Amino acid sequence: MVNGIRVIKDPEIAKLFADETRRHILHTLRHHERSATDLAKSLKKNHSSIIHHLNLLKEAGLVKKTRTVQVRNMVQSYYKSIGDRFIVSYSLSETLAEDDNYMVWQEEVQQRITDGLRSFGLEFKAEKREKVEELITLIKELRKRAFEETVDKQGNPNELGRFIYRSLVKLVTNLKLAQDQNYISALNELNSVLTFQE
Numbered sequence: 001m002v003n004g005i006r007v008i009k010d011p012e013i014a015k016l017f018a019d020e021t022r023r024h025i026l027h028t029l030r031h032h033e034r035s036a037t038d039l040a041k042s043l044k045k046n047h048s049s050i051i052h053h054l055n056l057l058k059e060a061g062l063v064k065k066t067r068t069v070q071v072r073n074m075v076q077s078y079y080k081s082i083g084d085r086f087i088v089s090y091s092l093s094e095t096l097a098e099d100d101n102y103m104v105w106q107e108e109v110q111q112r113i114t115d116g117l118r119s120f121g122l123e124f125k126a127e128k129r130e131k132v133e134e135l136i137t138l139i140k141e142l143r144k145r146a147f148e149e150t151v152d153k154q155g156n157p158n159e160l161g162r163f164i165y166r167s168l169v170k171l172v173t174n175l176k177l178a179q180d181q182n183y184i185s186a187l188n189e190l191n192s193v194l195t196f197q198e
Contacts, residue, residue, distance in 0.1 A: 004083060004084060004151075004154065004165070005083060005084060005085045005086075005087065005151045005154070005169065006062075006082065006083035006085070006086050006087075007086075007087055007088075007089050007148050007151055007152065008086055008087065008088045008089060008092075009089045009091065009092065010060075011092050011095040011096060011099075012060075013060045013061075013062070014088045014089070014092050014096055014102070015096070015099050015101070015102055016056060016057065016060055016062070017086070017088060017102075017105075018099070018101040018102040018104075018105045019053070019101075021043065021045060021049070021050075021053055022053050022056065022057060024043055025039055025043070025050070025053055025054065025057060025063075026057065026062060026063070026081055026086065028042065028043075029063055029079055029080050029081040030081040030083070030084055030085070033066050033067075033078050033079065033080045034078065034079060035069075035076045035077060035078050035079070036050045036051050036054055036076075036077070036079075037076060039054070054079060058079070061082065062081065062082060062083075062086070063079045063080065063081055063082060064079065064080060064082055065077050065078070065079055066078050066079060066080045084162070087144060087147065087148060087151075089148060090141055090144045090145040090148060093141065110133055110136070110137065113136055114129065114132055114133050114136060117132075117194065121196055121197045122194045122195070122196060122197070123194065123195050123196075123197055124193050124194050124195070128193050131193060132190065132193055132194070135186050135189055135190040135193070136190065138182075138186045139183065139186050139187060139190065142177065142180060142182060142183040142186065143173070143177060143183070146173045146176040146177050146180065146183075147169070147173045149176065150169055150172045150173045150176065151169060154169065
């Protein structure tokens with residue numbers, strides 16, 4: 001069964017993604033059904049902390065309880081993510097800019113992306129760093145918007161199967177971006193600032 005891509009449009013739910021432990025829980029539960037005990041062991045966190053995070057994710061509708069199992073004298077609940085992938089809507093950018101935790105997380109991601117260019121043999125002059133970050137942010141936002149518009153029109157992904165569904169989402173997103181002059185201009189400008197190292 002394909003759970004599909006879920007677009008998060010509620011700012012309060014989007015803020016849950018700023019916490020690293022919750023992101024790890026969602027990532028794990030996208031691929032495997034797990035109990036709180038399993039998650040606590042794999043994430044090296046205490047059980048009560050995992051329960052707290054699971055309750056927040058369950059209340060937000062991001063995970064669901066799939067079954068319960070009697071283990072000795074205790075009942076153990078198992079959980080699974082409701083989606084294969086979550087994206088925070090581009091329309092929440094301004095609202096989330098007011099949340100310090102979310103912005104710190106986004107800034108860390110931005111720094112890692114910019115620094116990560118070197119691992120692909122891409123360099124830029126130190127004085128161009130701010131411009132590079134600005135262009136990457138714009139490109140990410142435009143890509144996110146096109147991706148979200150594509151997902152919103154996805155229909156029933158179960159009819160397609162996981163591989164075909166993901167391939168079509170990428171293809172349709174790229175077709176949209178190929179017609180977006182702002183996206184093309186930002187890519188061209190970024191390309192003119194970066195140099196490929198042999």
